[in-house]
Amino acid sequence: MAVSFNELNLCEEILDALDSAGYKKPTPVQEQAIPAILQGVDLQVSAQTGTGKTAAFLLPILQKLSQLDVEGEKVPQALILTPTRELAIQIAENFEIYSQNLEFNSTAVFGGASMGTQIKKLAKGVDVIIATPGRLLDHTAQGTVDLSNVKFLVLDEADRMLDMGFKHDIRHIQKNLPAKKQSLLFSATFPPEVLELAASTLHQPSRIQVARSNAAVETVTQVVHPVAAARKLDLLTHIIQKNDLNQVLVFTKTKEMADTVVNHLKGEKISAVALHGDKTQAARKRALKEFKDIKIRILVATDIASRGIDIDTLMYVINFELPGVPEDYVHRIGRTGRAGEKGKAITLISADERRHLKDIERFLKREIPVVKIGDYDRGDNLSMKKKKSVSVMGSKKSSSTERKFSEGDKRGAKQRQGAKPKKKNQKKFKRR
Numbered sequence: 094m095a096v097s098f099n100e101l102n103l104c105e106e107i108l109d110a111l112d113s114a115g116y117k118k119p120t121p122v123q124e125q126a127i128p129a130i131l132q133g134v135d136l137q138v139s140a141q142t143g144t145g146k147t148a149a150f151l152l153p154i155l156q157k158l159s160q161l162d163v164e165g166e167k168v169p170q171a172l173i174l175t176p177t178r179e180l181a182i183q184i185a186e187n188f189e190i191y192s193q194n195l196e197f198n199s200t201a202v203f204g205g206a207s208m209g210t211q212i213k214k215l216a217k218g219v220d221v222i223i224a225t226p227g228r229l230l231d232h233t234a235q236g237t238v239d240l241s242n243v244k245f246l247v248l249d250e251a252d253r254m255l256d257m258g259f260k261h262d263i264r265h266i267q268k269n270l271p272a273k274k275q276s277l278l279f280s281a282t283f284p285p286e287v288l289e290l291a292a293s294t295l296h297q298p299s300r301i302q303v304a305r306s307n308a309a310v311e312t313v314t315q316v317v318h319p320v321a322a323a324r325k326l327d328l329l330t331h332i333i334q335k336n337d338l339n340q341v342l343v344f345t346k347t348k349e350m351a352d353t354v355v356n357h358l359k360g361e362k363i364s365a366v367a368l369h370g371d372k373t374q375a376a377r378k379r380a381l382k383e384f385k386d387i388k389i390r391i392l393v394a395t396d397i398a399s400r401g402i403d404i405d406t407l408m409y410v411i412n413f414e415l416p417g418v419p420e421d422y423v424h425r426i427g428r429t430g431r432a433g434e435k436g437k438a439i440t441l442i443s444a445d446e447r448r449h450l451k452d453i454e455r456f457l458k459r460e461i462p463v464v465k466i467g468d469y470d471r472g473d474n475l476s477m478k479k480k481k482s483v484s485v486m487g488s489k490k491s492s493s494t495e496r497k498f499s500e501g502d503k504r505g506a507k508q509r510q511g512a513k514p515k516k517k518n519q520k521k522f523k524r525r
């Protein structure tokens with residue numbers, strides 16, 4: 094990237110904040126979106142999670158607010174709509190960092206938290222509202238928020254907001270906004286309903302496409318391990334133990350399965366916690382913090398709960414089950430390999446999931462290497478034999494982790510002979 098933040102016409106206060114955040118240069122989406130937003134055009138951005146899209150809209154909005162000389166007015170000037178509470182909190186945290194040398198404030202408004210506390214914060218006066226659509230609509234209905242001065246509207250992760258059924262809430266909210274404003278729509282994918290939302294929201298938008306919308310984050314190494322459905326828990330434990338993994342995000346399709354996985358891991362003395370819609374806001378926040386601080390090793394999340402998870406150093410994502418739609422696979426693996434860091438996405442696949450895997454590979458336009466570990470796939474009716482299996486054993490190109498995964502699996506051999514697996518490995522755990 095040729096451009097530096099200095100060349101993007103951002104004020105000293107913002108540049109200093111970026112410097113203290115350790116951002117050296119803009120990411121591609123920032124490089125393209127910041128000048129366009131500063132020019133004042135509406136924008137339709139195709140950008141995946143982990144590309145730095147939050148700063149791509151927050152930085153120019155802050156810059157424009159500081160030029161508008163509205164500091165101190167404390168009426169909402171910008172509204173950011175986002176699908177989940179975790180994402181809202183994440184954006185609010187980023188706002189704090191980027192605005193640290195300015196006088197602007199923000200508040201996050203989302204369901205599952207006290208309405209009263211939010212009303213008090215809104216009543217005190219706020220420049221930027223970061224909200225999930227449902228709860229914001231409750232506030233507009235009660236008259237506890239005034240959106241009549243909003244000059245900037247951001248629809249963040251528009252595809253997910255529509256997936257989650259927020260279409261009508263977004264429409265209602267838009268009726269409370271002034272006609273004259275700058276609107277920005279960010280989405281990883283652009284199915285027809287997102288295009289429809291973009292067409293009805295944006296006025297002669299500039300379009301930015303940072304990466305092919307169906308391309309997996311390039312920095313993430315992907316691998317598939319075939320496994321009998323009944324042995325998935327064992328294989329998961331094995332992978333974590335054998336490689337001494339200390340910070341892994343595991344995905345399941347359902348809340349029930351997330352709880353099952355957590356209970357199993359705890360039984361194996363591996364610290365784990367679940368993150369899903371049944372958890373209270375406080376429990377989710379605590380789980381995320383403990384995971385970020387590596388006080389717990391494994392976070393087991395469902396797709397919706399995972400949206401706001403943003404950990405710079407997260408190396409491993411494990412798909413315990415494949416998601417129903419290929420887009421979610423891309424979102425999941427985008428939790429690792431963030432902002433150019435390397436990451437690894439491991440998928441455990443039982444025979445009944447092969448069709449989903451094919452869909453994902455078609456979506457990615459690439460095959461994901463299959464690496465068999467021991468005999469964990471034994472007993473599944475349909476083996477993965479027909480699919481081209483890539484052995485990484487001894488391959489100079491493969492990562493050390495991959496090599497570890499495919500090394501002779503003595504424990505698997507013992508199990509084949511009916512012997513009880515040794516507990517010895519567990520001594521290697523770094524207990525946290």
Ligand code: AMP
Nearest residue numbers: 116118119120142143144145146147432
């Ligand atoms: P996002 O796609 O907005 O969720 O951002 C992904 C991650 O990249 C976040 O952890 C950001 O803090 C980080 N990030 C965003 N922009 C930059 C940058 N220019 N340099 C380094 N890290 C960044």
